[in-house]
Structures are given as structure tokens and as C-alpha cells.
Amino acid sequence: MAYHLSAAKLQTYDRCPQAYYFRYERGLRNAPFYSSASLGTALHQALAQIYRDWHYQDPIPELEWIETCWAQQVQDLTPEQILEGRTILRRYYDLFILNRSSMRQPIAVEGKIQATLQVENIEFVLSGRYDRLDALEDGLELIDYKSSKTVEERSPTDINLQLGLYYLALEQRYLQQLQQLTLIYLRSGEQIRFKVTLDHKQQVYRTISDLAVRLRTDENWQPTPGDQCSQCGYARYCPAMQSRPDPLPEEAKPAPQLQLTLGLEL
Numbered sequence: 001m002a003y004h005l006s007a008a009k010l011q012t013y014d015r016c017p018q019a020y021y022f023r024y025e026r027g028l029r030n031a032p033f034y035s036s037a038s039l040g041t042a043l044h045q046a047l048a049q050i051y052r053d054w055h056y057q058d059p060i061p062e063l064e065w066i067e068t069c070w071a072q073q074v075q076d077l078t079p080e081q082i083l084e085g086r087t088i089l090r091r092y093y094d095l096f097i098l099n100r101s102s103m104r105q106p107i108a109v110e111g112k113i114q115a116t117l118q119v120e121n122i123e124f125v126l127s128g129r130y131d132r133l134d135a136l137e138d139g140l141e142l143i144d145y146k147s148s149k150t151v152e153e154r155s156p157t158d159i160n161l162q163l164g165l166y167y168l169a170l171e172q173r174y175l176q177q178l179q180q181l182t183l184i185y186l187r188s189g190e191q192i193r194f195k196v197t198l199d200h201k202q203q204v205y206r207t208i209s210d211l212a213v214r215l216r217t218d219e220n221w222q223p224t225p226g227d228q229c230s231q232c233g234y235a236r237y238c239p240a241m242q243s244r245p246d247p248l249p250e251e252a253k254p255a256p257q258l259q260l261t262l263g264l265e266l
């Protein structure tokens with residue numbers, strides 16, 4: 001059985017191997033560094049429908065099409081959220097659809113990608129999700145919608161790992177290179193664009209190699225104290241934070257008993 005990795009897993013590992021161990025090796029649920037919101041989910045689904053279901057016989061849709069798609073995604077929202085979402089999508093329409101000569105049909109929306117990688121005789125399966133994948137003249141562009149109220153502050157390393165993972169996965173799936181990732185902040189209309197290079201792919205490979213060695217040797221999952229500790233849901237169990245850490249709760253998965261050996265599947 002292969003070992004599954006995602007951008008979130010790699011980013012957690014890079015921030016703190018001890019947090020990675022609690023979350024993914026022992027299965028403790030409190031996500032240390034992430035959160036989600038229902039308005040954001042509805043906005044993502046509406047945008048997916050806007051691009052996926054448009055017939056593309058007309059160059060751009062009327063605003064009515066955006067309203068139709070939004071109306072199909074609001075079942076779980078409060079009246080305030082429905083209004084807020086409509087305002088956000090109207091702004092999106094003005095900025096990214098209305099002022100273009102045509103709405104380009106994406107290669108895919110709300111997609112899932114996977115790639116495999118053999119490191120230290122362990123097969124890793126890298127997987128990720130994206131909001132939209134567009135074709136460029138010389139490669140691919142990933143579009144990621146953000147519904148947060150402010151522009152997220154993400155470390156360059158977090159971004160680089162995400163770019164590298166997508167680079168690897170898309171290269172295997174489409175035999176084309178990822179050229180850029182564009183983040184679109186839906187509330188402000190701001191766009192942030194990252195160029196993707198071979199260095200990103202190599203950085204992911206180095207991080208996975210480091211993880212592979214730790215998995216194979218069952219080496220101590222070293223805590224890495226830093227700014228992230230103030231948001232970490234595992235501080236009570238962490239030997240770097242507590243002189244007498246709490247024992248892990250009963251629902252924790254048993255500690256892995258077997259070290260990986262050559263040829264042994266994980």
C-alpha cells in the first residue's frame with residue numbers, strides 16, 4: 001500500500017514533524033493549522049458550476065447565469081451570507097468575466113490530481129485538489145479561489161511545497177508543465193500570481209526524501225517550536241511545550257510498531 005501525501009501534509013511536516021506525527025501517524029483529529037467556512041464552500045461550488053456548465057457557444061454569459069448558479073448553492077446559508085455571496089460573485093463577474101472578450105473554457109474545475117513517487121523504496125502517492133485548471137500557450141495555470149476576509153499570510157515554504165506538488169502531479173497527469181498558480185481573493189478581487197519552476201519540484205522531492213528517511217527509521221519526530229505553536233491543537237501533548245505532556249487520548253491510533261524495511265509496503 002502506498003503512503004499518501006498532500007500539500008497540507010507536507011506543509012505540516014515542514015512546520016513541525018511532531019505535529020505531523022500527532023495528526024497523521026496517530027490520527028488525532030484537531031487540525032493544527034487549518035479552518036473552513038460554509039460561505040466559502042458555497043462560493044467555490046458556484047464558481048465551479050459557472051465554468052463547468054456554461055455552454056461556451058456565447059463568448060461570455062449574462063449576469064443572470066451567475067445568479068442562477070449561486071441560487072443553487074445557498075441551501076445551508078443564512079440570509080446575510082446569501083446576500084454577501086451574491087455581492088462577491090457580482091464583483092467577480094465585473095472583474096473577471098464581463099471585461100474579457102470571452103470566458104475561456106477550463107481544462108477542468110474542482111479537480112483532483114494524483115502522482116506517484118518512489119523514494120527510499122517507499123511508494124508515495126501525492127494528491128491535491130484545485131479549483132480550476134486553465135491552458136496557457138506554454139503550459140498550465142492553476143486557479144485557486146480564496147474566500148478569506150484578508151489575504152492569507154503564508155510562508156514562502158508553504159507556497160513552494162504546494163507549487164512543487166502540483167508541478168509533479170500535473171506533469172504526470174497532463175505531460176505538461178505548470179507555469180503559474182493564481183490565487184483570486186474573492187472578497188477584494190485581488191489576484192496573486194506565482195511563477196512555477198523546476199526548483200519547486202526539487203524542493204518537494206527533498207522534503208519527501210526527509211520524511212521517507214524518518215518513516216523508514218522510525219526516528220524521533222522532532223518538535224519544532226516556533227510561531228506556529230500558538231495555533232497548534234497538540235500543545236498539551238507536546239514535549240517541547242510541557243514538562244509533563246498529557247497522554248494521548250484513547251482514540252489515538254496505536255503507535256506504528258513496524259519499521260519500514262526494504263520492500264515492505266506501508
Ligand code: SF4
Nearest residue numbers: 016223224229232238
Ligand atoms: S506545540 Fe509547537 S512544537 Fe509542539 S507539536 Fe505543536 S507546533 Fe510542534
